[in-house]
Amino acid sequence: DAGVIQSPRHEVTEMGQEVTLRCKPISGHDYLFWYRQTMMRGLELLIYFNNNVPIDDSGMPEDRFSAKMPNASFSTLKIQPSEPRDSAVYFCASSPGRNTEAFFGQGTRLTVV
Amino acid sequence: SQKIEQNSEALNIQEGKTATLTCNYTNYSPAYLQWYRQDPGRGPVFLLLIRENEKEKRKERLKVTFDTTLKQSLFHITASQPADSATYLCALDEGTSYGKLTFGQGTILTVHP
Numbered sequence: 059d060a061g062v063i064q065s066p067r068h069e070v071t072e073m074g075q076e077v078t079l080r081c082k083p084i085s086g087h088d089y090l091f092w093y094r095q096t097m098m099r100g101l102e103l104l105i106y107f108n109n110n111v112p113i114d115d116s117g118m119p120e121d122r123f124s125a126k127m128p129n130a131s132f133s134t135l136k137i138q139p140s141e142p143r144d145s146a147v148y149f150c151a152s153s154p155g156r157n158t159e160a161f162f163g164q165g166t167r168l169t170v171v
Numbered sequence: 172s173q174k175i176e177q178n179s180e181a182l183n184i185q186e187g188k189t190a191t192l193t194c195n196y197t198n199y200s201p202a203y204l205q206w207y208r209q210d211p212g213r214g215p216v217f218l219l220l221i222r223e224n225e226k227e228k229r230k231e232r233l234k235v236t237f238d239t240t241l242k243q244s245l246f247h248i249t250a251s252q253p254a255d256s257a258t259y260l261c262a263l264d265e266g267t268s269y270g271k272l273t274f275g276q277g278t279i280l281t282v283h284p
Contacts, residue, residue: 062214089270100276101215101260114271149214156270157203157222160262162214 062163064150070169076138079166081150082131091151091160092125092135101149107133119144140170173198175275177261183281184251192246192278194261201263204237204244209258209277218259219246251282 063082071077083090091106105115110127118125122141127133137144147167151160178193194204203222207215221228221237221244228235234247248255260277264270 091272093274101274103271103273106271108270151214153270153272156264157220159205159217159220160215160272162216165214 062150062152062161064148064163064166066166067164068167068169070171071140073141073170074139075170076136077140077144077168077170079135079148079150079168081133081135081163083133083150083152084154084161085131087152087154087161089153089155089160090127090133091149091153092133093149093151094146095149095165096146104135137168140168142170144168145170173265173273175199175261175263175273177259177275177278179278180276181279181281183283186252186282186284188251190248190251190255190280190282192259192261192280194244194246194275196242196263199242199263199265201265203264204235205262205272206233206235206244206246207260207262207274209260215260215274248280253282253284256281 065080088109092104093101095101104117105125107127125135147165149162149165151162153160174197176195184190205220206218209215219235221235223239232249236245258277258279260274262272262274
């Protein structure tokens with residue numbers, strides 16, 4: 059398996075535009091996590107799914123953020139409209155089950171200007 | 172409020188010495204605790220997992236302890252090498268939230284030759 063695949067690796071967009079980040083988890087993994095990492099706040103959990111169902115979205119900053127997992131092999135994180143303070147590295151991770159390690163993607167570096 | 176604190180933002184040691192990193196938590200009852208390594212520009216990589224009923228876990232030059240009374244985990248790297256220089260993150264589940272994995276801010280370790 060190629061690991062967790064995220065796209066794009068880098069995204070630069072203008073304030074107000076819609077941004078969609080994509081993630082392909084490792085096949086067979088039941089959990090999928092979306093994290094955001096900044097120097098100030100570290101690695102923050104935004105939302106996580108179990109068997110494609112969102113379990114906890116309490117970390118999603120506000121209504122501008124939404125996440126979907128239409129099937130076991132694909133998830134998206136959407137920001138609409140984007141703002142400069144959304145600039146960060148966004149990581150997707152998957153794990154085969156509870157009490158097991160999480161495998162991270164390479165991240166998407168988002169810059170909103 | 173819930174909090175995960177890692178002892179310091181940065182730790183500098185000489186090659187060959189033992190590095191000891193600390194992870195303290197409050198208002199959590201984790202079933203397990205994990206340690207990850209993160210290199211610049213990359214996603215975190217899993218190192219070790221320790222369960223609440225385990226006192227100590229070892230893997231090569233790495234050792235983790237878990238004290239649920241003190242609400243603390245210690246992460247040791249013995250015979251440290253410059254290649255061990257990275258950011259180290261602790262993560263724990265929240266016990267009551269099924270599968271939710273939350274990270275500390277991380278400690279930047281630099282091993283000087």
